[in-house]
Amino acid sequence: MAIDERAVAALDDRLLGPEHKGLPPAAWGRTVREFLAGAPRLAEFETPLLSIDESALSANLVVMADWAAAAGVRLAPHGKTTMAPRLWARQLAAGSWGITFATIWQVQVARSFGVQRVVLANSLVDPVGLRWVAEESARHPGFEFVCWVDSVDTVAVMDEHLRAVPGDTRVRVIVELGGPHGRTGARTREQARAVAAAVERADRLTLAGVGGYEGALAHDRTSVGLDAVHHYLDELSQLHRELDYPGGAIVTAGGSAYPDLVLAHLAGLADEQGAHGVPTTVVLRSGAYLIHDDGFYAGISPLAAPRADRPLRSAMHGWARTVSRPEPELALLDAGKRDLPYDEGLPVPQRLDIAAHVSALNDQHAFLRLPGARPADLPVGTVVRLGLSHPCTAFDKWRLIPVIDDADAANPRVVDLLHTFF
Template structure:
């Protein structure tokens, strides 16, 4: 069992209350299941509100599962993007190999919902987290946890806290790059880390990996070249460790965020079938986290699976809905959403359309120019006082799902964000 479906299903029995943004007071005291039984629509909620599109998520699940399968790689989607056990379950049902998380606490949340294979894409040096990992692994041998190491000092710190443990934790040696994030800065340093893990009595060398998205931020020639060089080094590092005999009976090679999974496949997918690496069975794992939600900003501009780059593109599944609360100038509307509601770190929201069937369209050239804590500045060049009147609702395209979900404890799921009156079909609790 990849996840405990009964525990996930029980989330619908949670009681709604004032801590859940956008819900009307009439919903307080009801369970999620009871509120949904009333067949609510989006306009039954207050603004601002973030929504997820069920039809788009279903499409994205199928697109990515088919793409990974045809490429010969496995998926361990980065669960920190959503911190939604319901969505983790859907990804696993669609064929995901496991779920990736970023901190010891996140791994504990995942395990509380029955996740039995977690890639912890970070170093685990917190003593409480290490003791938990050792105890959980000892009590449940079927549970697989892979954490990362990028220095000999990290290996020593883990050994210090695991001195009394009676299990060996599985670790992935992380290769980084100049001006990147974590990760050994050179292949030589990564080999030293791998050797230290091989000689450890508390750790087992399970594979190698890294994150190419820290080395580039676009699809320029220079950016793509930097990613390709890095992935070539990962492949060389894997072969070197295999030839040294430092792996156990299998190996994992993991890379791939949501920006360059195509390059990861080009450079690493062949390792899964390679006979020259001392016959070590190798699983190549992508950790793409944003594909399920996609966006109307950063990922729509860089993903190889975005519209215009493939016959079966990903679709943006998240939108913001905000109400006009002030028209102090002819060419300015203030909406009731802000930084506390919608992501803004990888691009400001984009006005897409007015909600409802009988409202005038947004003028051409309308642009969001700023977000305050609780206001959106919608500029309307050449607009009139009749555009975006007070009380009207604007649908906004958003960028970067990784910083959208953490602003909402409960996210409504609608059937179709293009419908005249979208229907609410589910709610997703998040755990941040």
């Protein structure tokens, strides 16, 4: 079983309370299951609020699963995007090969819900975390864990810590290739080969493949950005062919900005027999696709409209209420940096009959500019729907998120409450 479905289902039995932002007080003291049995509507919730559109989410899930399957690659979506076990379960049920995480704590949360196959897209040199991985792997042989290494020093530190753990459990590692001015990762193939050689000499590590993150090298689809990504992925493919693996090999890349380029360079490696006849598994780690957005990913993803025949749709929206109209061309909304993402673009007002844009966010307020507006436009108490950019920094502000049937409805029905773990 890819995830413990009973542990996920048990989330419906958790009690609701004032710690759940936006939830109506009428829900306090009731379980999720009990509250949903009353068929609540979005208008019953307080603002500010973040909601998830079930119709868009379901469509996005199918679009990406079909896209990866058609290319012959596996999908291990980045679970840190949502940190929502119910969504991990849906992704795994839709065919995902595993779930990716960025920190050992996130991996531990995943294991508490029984996720069986995990990619830690980072190096793990924390001694407490390494001991936990070794002991968890020994206790549960079905648990498949792989993490990254990007230097000879990283290999030495990992091996030293693991040798202090009783037993002979070996941790599978992927050599991470980076690029100039990028994030982590060996900067050249020569350095990466030296890392792989160090892994082969290590007592408690096993070489499992190569990988990295092309999204650290570009932030747009200009020719300069695309050339940087193309070059990087070509280097990653070459590195894979230069190494020997004791078992099956993993080649992994792919955020949500350039998955098409990843497929162009790496999909052909899928199931390829290496130097010793070992099969190759190509793993795409895109995470934002499930929620998508109305900002950064809408502008760059190859699966966004109008670039795709079956486009992804934004499944998240902010809802904020006008609390002040101190000037004719200014409204203050009750949602700010503590409620909505702003690192990849400010929220965008939707479904208004007047021109409007958000110029700034404070901790708990949004400055909504209304050029040419009259004092009577958008009166105090009006609820505004907001398009958002970047699901990673939207979800991390909420511990419980209502899922609604249709964000375009006049008063959407709440069909689920999504627990997150941040």
